[in-house]
Amino acid sequence: MSIPHTAQAYIFDFDGTLVKSLDVWKKADDLFLERRGLSYPENFYQMISHMNLPQASEYIRVELSLPESALEIEREFVEIMHYQYANEIELLPGAGEYLVMLKEQGARLAIATSNQEELFVPCLENNGVLSLFDAYATTAEAGCTKGEPGVYLLAAKKLSAKPEDCEVFEDILPGIAAAKSVGMKCTGILEERSRPDWDKIKALSDRVITDYRELLR
Secondary structure, eight states, X not given: OOOOSOOSEEEEOOBTTTBOOHHHHHHHHHHHHHTTTOOOOTTHHHHHTTOOHHHHHHHHHXXXXXXXXXXXXXXXXXXXXXXXXXXXXXXXXXXXXXXXXXXXXXXXXXXXXSSOHHHHHHHHHHTTOGGGOSEEEEHHHHTSOXXXXXXXXXXXXXXXXXXXXXXXXXXXXXXXXXXXXXXXXXXXXXXXXXXXXXXHHHHHSSEEESOGGGGOO
């Protein structure tokens, strides 16, 4: 199903939705575990997909019985990832052009992410699109996971927009379900780790895309 570009505000998830970064996180996970001679907990990515980094760090600490604190684990991941976000991670094809098009139409744009400002802001800046966003909200700031609507509502509030006037772009089923639960429209984006949920994402979303260039035609 397709919906026209009539929303007043557009809220974008970051990792997997605007940028192709999940393979980089996989490498960071591999390095973190390799340093300790450990392997992945069962259903690791399904468990952490809707968590922010502090929540995922605590999950890893408990599941792997690590002696480090969750904060120490979090800082190690940030140290591993910062260079890649600031210098190497790129926008998905067509994403930059689509953001520019929305701004030219007078739309307000926000980020709603489980990532951290010290990672996603340098990435947006390096890709030349930071100035296009009017606001950003994180799950840490909202005190929730991506399986709850709080981060999307916070982004809408920062854009001075009602939920029903917002369109959310997401690549994970829990995020789409959360945004839909408060009356937001949703565009589901295919990301390989979400492929097992793709049929459910298609059924729940107002429209789905596999590439932003589909929206530029």
